[in-house]
Amino acid sequence: xxxxxxxxxxxxxxxxxxxxxxxxxxxxxxxxxxxxxxIVYVELPNVNEEVDAGDEFGTIESVKAVSPLFMPISGxxxxxxxxxxxxxxxxxxxxxxxxxxxxxxxxxxxxxxMLLTSEQYETYLEEEV
Amino acid sequence: MVEFAGWEMxxxxxxxxxxxxxxxxAVSLFDVSHMGEFxxxxxxxxxxxxxxxxxxxxRLAIGQVQYSALLYENGTFVDDITVYRLGEEKYFMxxxxxxxxxxxxxxxxxxxxDLKCENRSAxxxxxxxxxxxxxxxxxxxxxxxxxxIKYYWFMEIELCGHPVTLARMGYTGEDGYEVFCQREHTAExxxxxxxxxxxxxxxxxxxxxxxxxxxxxxxxxxxxxxxxQHLPLEAGLGKFVALDKASFLGxxxxxxxxxxxxxxKLIRFALDVRGVPRPHYLIFDETANVxxxxxxxxxxxxxxxxxxxxxxxxxxxxxxxxxVNIQVRNKMLPATIVKPPFVxxxxx
Numbered sequence: 001x002x003x004x005x006x007x008x009x010x011x012x013x014x015x016x017x018x019x020x021x022x023x024x025x026x027x028x029x030x031x032x033x034x035x036x037x038x039i040v041y042v043e044l045p046n047v048n049e050e051v052d053a054g055d056e057f058g059t060i061e062s063v064k065a066v067s068p069l070f071m072p073i074s075g076x077x078x079x080x081x082x083x084x085x086x087x088x089x090x091x092x093x094x095x096x097x098x099x100x101x102x103x104x105x106x107x108x109x110x111x112x113x114m115l116l117t118s119e120q121y122e123t124y125l126e127e128e129v
Numbered sequence: 130m131v132e133f134a135g136w137e138m139x140x141x142x143x144x145x146x147x148x149x150x151x152x153x154x155a156v157s158l159f160d161v162s163h164m165g166e167f168x169x170x171x172x173x174x175x176x177x178x179x180x181x182x183x184x185x186x187x188r189l190a191i192g193q194v195q196y197s198a199l200l201y202e203n204g205t206f207v208d209d210i211t212v213y214r215l216g217e218e219k220y221f222m223x224x225x226x227x228x229x230x231x232x233x234x235x236x237x238x239x240x241x242x243d244l245k246c247e248n249r250s251a252x253x254x255x256x257x258x259x260x261x262x263x264x265x266x267x268x269x270x271x272x273x274x275x276x277x278i279k280y281y282w283f284m285e286i287e288l289c290g291h292p293v294t295l296a297r298m299g300y301t302g303e304d305g306y307e308v309f310c311q312r313e314h315t316a317e318x319x320x321x322x323x324x325x326x327x328x329x330x331x332x333x334x335x336x337x338x339x340x341x342x343x344x345x346x347x348x349x350x351x352x353x354x355x356x357x358q359h360l361p362l363e364a365g366l367g368k369f370v371a372l373d374k375a376s377f378l379g380x381x382x383x384x385x386x387x388x389x390x391x392x393x394k395l396i397r398f399a400l401d402v403r404g405v406p407r408p409h410y411l412i413f414d415e416t417a418n419v420x421x422x423x424x425x426x427x428x429x430x431x432x433x434x435x436x437x438x439x440x441x442x443x444x445x446x447x448x449x450x451x452x453v454n455i456q457v458r459n460k461m462l463p464a465t466i467v468k469p470p471f472v473x474x475x476x477x
Contacts, residue, residue, distance in 0.1 A: 037337075038146035040429035041405050041436075043458075059458065061405045063145040063429055064337050085403065 002031035002125060005096050009072065010121035011114055016096065017072045024073050024107040027100045028060065028091060031125055036062035039088045044080045044102065051077060053110040057102065060091070072115055075107030131336070134227040136163040139335040148338035149431040152301055153474070155330035156260035158322055159339055161307070162315055165229030166253040167236065169220045171244030178220060180378060181236055182212060183361065185371035189214040194281045194296055196369055199232060200379025204360040204386060208232050209351050213283060213296065218244075221294075223255075223309075225351045239378065254315030258322060259305035259342075261476075262329035267295070267306060269325040275306070289314065289321050300339060302346030302474040341428050344437065347397055347469035353408055354395060354425045354439055360386055363441065364395045365469075393422065394447040397471065398455070398464040400436035405429045406455050406464070412440050415452040417461040422446075424455065432472045436462075 004010075009017040014032035018025040033039065041061040051057045051071045058069040080102050084090060091099035109115065116124060130137050139160075141148060151157055169178060178186040184197035191214050199207035208228040213221050224232045233248045240246055258266060264276050273286045275295060283296035291314040299305040310318055323331060340350070349355045355364045360383055362370070370383055400406065406427030414421050427438030438455070446453065449468050454461040 037141060037144050038431075041403055043460075061429070063341060063431070064140065066405070066407065 002029065002034055003096075004029070004031075004118050004122045004125070006118045008096070008118060009115040010118065010124075011070060011072045011116065012124060013070045015070060015072050017115065018100075022107075023078070023103050023105040024075065025100050025103050026072060027095055028069070029121075030095050032067075033092050033095045033099070036060065036065055036067060038063045039091045042084045042088050042091070042101065044084070045077050047077055047080060049077045051075065051104070053114065060088075069101065071104075073104055073107040074110045075104035077102055078105045079103040133336065134163060134229075136226060138163065139333075140337045141335040142333050145335075145337035145341060146431045148332070148334040149341050151330070151332050152260050152303060152334055152338060152342055153432060153472075154260070155332070156258060156262035156266055156305075156326060157301075157332055157334035157338075158319065158326070159257040159259065159334055160255075160315075160319065161257050162254040162312070163226035164255050165224040165226060165232065165248070165250040166255075166309065167222045167224065167233060168247045168249055169222070169244060171218055171242075173242030173244045174218050174220055176242060177240055177244055177246075178212060178222075179374060180376065181239060182210065182222075183370045183377055183379060183383070184212070185374050186212055186214075186220070189220075191216060192282055192284065194283055194298060196281070198355075198361060198366070198369065199235065200361070200377070200383070201357065202379060202382065204379045204382030205357045206351065206355045206359065206361070206364075207235050207357070209349065209355055209366075211298070213294065215285075215294075227352060252312050254310050254312045254318075256308045256310070256315065256319055256322065257299050257301075257305065258308065258331075259299045259301040259303045259334075261304055262326075262331070263303075263305040266322060266326040266329050266331055270321065278306075288318050291318065293318070300348055301342040302348070302470065302472065303342075304476050338431075340426075341431055344426055344428055344439070345430055345432055345470065345472040346474065347439065347471065349395070349439075350426060359395075359441065362386055363391050363393055391444050393441045394444055395425070395439055396422075396442050396447050396466045397439050397469045398437070398453060398466050399433070399471065400455065401463040401465060404436045404455070404457050404460075404462045406436050406438035406457065406462075411456045412442055413454040413456060413461060414446055415454070417454040421453065430471060436464075437471050438464075442466075
């Protein structure tokens with residue numbers, strides 16, 4: 001059973017969003033990293049790039065598959081997790097912690113309908129799987 | 130599990146990376162029962178196999194295996210195969226699962242003379258045991274001198290009291306064996322190998338690692354690296370084509386290509402930067418402006434920790450050491466053409 005953390009928001013594409021003040025931190029869920037398997041490469045946007053909710057902002061590659069990353073919110077990329085360049089496996093090992101992907105600030109929730117609570121995401125996983 | 134050529138196959142058990150490394154370090158079991166098996170027997174078996182396959186079957190001793198291919202008249206691949214000589218006038222052929230029906234129909238349409246040819250793919254199971262501890266595991270199950278079997282030779286022995294054909298070969302580059310048995314005995318032999326293999330760290334491995342393992346040692350995969358669009362010389366498989374043999378299907382086309390010279394060639398490349406090449410990505414020249422070919426197989430090498438792949442490029446750009454670029458989505462990733470294999474497996 002995949003781990004779902006409470007107090008985060010989720011997308012149906014299996015990204016998570018953690019809100020820390022005016023910053024939004026984005027990563028992929030335990031379910032997503034399980035599906036992908038061994039992650040070997042993460043392609044990230046540039047710092048200061050403006051991204052919109054629903055946009056493809058990067059790509060994640062495992063040995064077996066390529067998967068696009070979608071933005072849950074709109075805003076400016078203020079940080080990317082540079083450690084993933086040399087240790088992409090951090091996403092497999094700690095997807096909600098050291099495996100975070102990008103930070104957005106300021107951000108706006110343009111499309112609130114695409115964001116699920118942890119309970120809604122758990123239900124979605126049960127129905128989907 | 131995924132569906133592959135009508136078979137339910139495991140992609141992975143523990144994870145591709147872990148299974149791959151495990152095979153390189155200890156010993157792994159692969160259920161490859163999906164592979165097809167055809168039996169040839171009779172006075173004209175040899176003569177027919179000489180016509181059907183591009184390698185020279187007359188060089189095979191009883192107990193020996195040969196890598197070969199079935200070619201269309203235009204020289205392209207029907208399939209790549211292995212031929213086993215079981216007796217004076219008795220052989221079997223192992224073919225790719227996805228091609229079993231196509232191959233058998235093609236073979237039947239080209240048979241002549243006094244022989245029996247049977248498709249026993251549904252009756253035959255196959256288990257590959259691969260890795261440096263494979264010999265030790267099998268030794269717990271037989272007193273036959275299986276450690277003396279040479280590479281690409283086989284013995285007919287018993288495992289769990291059932292007759293099997295035990296061939297020293299595989300698709301991983303490691304030392305190991307492939308076990309052909311009756312389908313109904315496959316599960317018992319698998320479970321016994323798993324049990325007896327425990328002290329030797331045996332583990333089951335899926336299709337995902339089978340692909341990364343074969344790619345590291347540059348074994349071609351039908352449907353990706355070789356197919357009905359390419360000929361054996363361009364694929365670098367010239368040593369398996371016996372052009373000195375009287376005649377075989379596809380011979381004239383291969384000889385013509387040899388005489389005229391190759392236009393393109395299957396190369397192996399390693400990325401100079403991080404990234405993962407995948408089938409169908411385009412290959413560009415050093416300037417990244419001129420397309421020169423296409424990736425046929427690619428992955429992130431678990432042993433080397435970098436992107437590796439194969440693909441056909443124009444002959445002028447095919448020399449080892451040549452700098453090329455692989456188009457990965459909207460980026461050009463620099464790569465270098467390298468000498469195969471990517472990973473050299475040390476056998477004791």
